[in-house]
Amino acid sequence: MIALEQEKTVQSELASHVGRLLRESFGKGPQSIFVSIQRPFVVFYMRGLLSPTEKILLEQDQILSVQHTRDLLMKTLIPEIKAYTSLIAGIHFQEFYYDWGLHNVSGVFVGIESDDESAAAIKHGEYPGKEALQQEIENISHVVQKTPEETYSCMLNDRTLLVIRNGILINIEKELIRLGFEGNLKLAKRNLEKSRFHNNNHLESVINMKIIDAFVDWDFQLDKSVIVFVLDPI
Numbered sequence: 001m002i003a004l005e006q007e008k009t010v011q012s013e014l015a016s017h018v019g020r021l022l023r024e025s026f027g028k029g030p031q032s033i034f035v036s037i038q039r040p041f042v043v044f045y046m047r048g049l050l051s052p053t054e055k056i057l058l059e060q061d062q063i064l065s066v067q068h069t070r071d072l073l074m075k076t077l078i079p080e081i082k083a084y085t086s087l088i089a090g091i092h093f094q095e096f097y098y099d100w101g102l103h104n105v106s107g108v109f110v111g112i113e114s115d116d117e118s119a120a121a122i123k124h125g126e127y128p129g130k131e132a133l134q135q136e137i138e139n140i141s142h143v144v145q146k147t148p149e150e151t152y153s154c155m156l157n158d159r160t161l162l163v164i165r166n167g168i169l170i171n172i173e174k175e176l177i178r179l180g181f182e183g184n185l186k187l188a189k190r191n192l193e194k195s196r197f198h199n200n201n202h203l204e205s206v207i208n209m210k211i212i213d214a215f216v217d218w219d220f221q222l223d224k225s226v227i228v229f230v231l232d233p234i
Contacts, residue, residue, distance in 0.1 A: 010089045011035040017084050018044055018109070025073050026051045030107075036156040038122070042091060043160055044109040045213075045230055050102075063102060067187070074098055085111060097217035097226040099190070108215040108228045110162070127155040132206035137163055137227065144192045146170050148225075161207070163227040169220065177220050190216055197227070207231070 015033040023029030031048025050058075054066050082093045093111035100107045134151045141148050149167025156162055169177075176185050197203065197214035204211055213230035 007037060011037060013088050014042070014044070014085060017088075018081060019046075021077055021080055022046070022049060025077060026054075028052070034159075036160045037089070037091075038154065038156045039091065040113040041122075041154075041156065041162060042085065042089075042093075042111045043156060043162065043228060044111075045106070045160065045228070046108070047104070047106045049107055050105045058102060064187075066102065067100065070100060071183070081109065082111070095219060095222070095224075097219065099215035099217045099228075101213050101215060104213055106213050106230075108213075108230075110217070110226050110228060112226075122154040123152040125154050127161075128208060129206035133161075133203060134163070136200075136203055136206065137165070140193065140196045141165060141168055144189065144196070145173065159231050161209075161229040161231060163229070165225040165227070167223055168218075168225055169223050173220075182220055186218060186220075189218070197229070203229075 012035075015035045018035075019029045019033050026049065028051045029049070030046035033044060033046045036043040036045070054069075057063075057066050078096050078098075082096065086092050091111070091113050094114040095112040097110040097112075098108065130153060134153055137153075138147050138151055141151075145168055148165040151163065151165050153161065153163040173185055173189075176182075193216050194214055197211070197216070200211070209231040211229050212232050213228075215228040215230075216225060218225045
């Protein structure tokens with residue numbers, strides 16, 4: 001367990017290491033990385049990560065090329081991030097999610113360790129607007145695919161809101177995954193959902209916060225999804 005007085009040191013070391021890994025892989029590191037830890041979750045939020053080559057590709061509307069290249073890089077980076085987090089913080093990720101906000105030149109990584117007690121405590125934790133926000137997320141999920149079998153959320157700090165959904169895949173999606181169309185399915189779902197997260201006045205009003213960034217990723221094998229909202233208090 002990370003002692004409270006050590007947390008800032010651990011956050012700083014994790015941010016520094018991930019920044020170095022990204023710089024080595026992309027040729028340019030992010031301008032800033034913020035690490036939030038509330039076990040079993042660790043969230044890395046970065047801003048200003050865009051290589052000169054990616055900038056040119058985006059100017060030519062080659063968004064898919066940028067996303068594909070980053071997916072390939074992440075296959076190498078994820079094991080390194082897992083190993084270093086285990087070494088420095090004693091946190092052993094069982095799950096790992098990531099997403100990019102290319103329009104904001106931002107990105108997020110979410111690592112989750114297996115800890116049923118911590119997860120249970122988080123499910124029962126409260127913050128203003130929690131029930132209304134979860135209901136809105138379920139409404140959006142219902143429109144895009146189906147209502148999740150389980151939805152829970154937690155405010156990691158005053159700027160980081162995490163939402164977990166379990167049981168959201170419909171049969172046609174499961175068949176697409178079985179046939180090898182996982183990448184295309186994730187891209188389509190991501191575009192549909194994020195278009196509803198951004199500039200969503202209802203979401204912002206129920207938590208009384210402005211949503212600066214919204215990220216979403218899935219583990220199709222677990223039939224699970226992670227959403228991260230980066231907030232700015234109104």
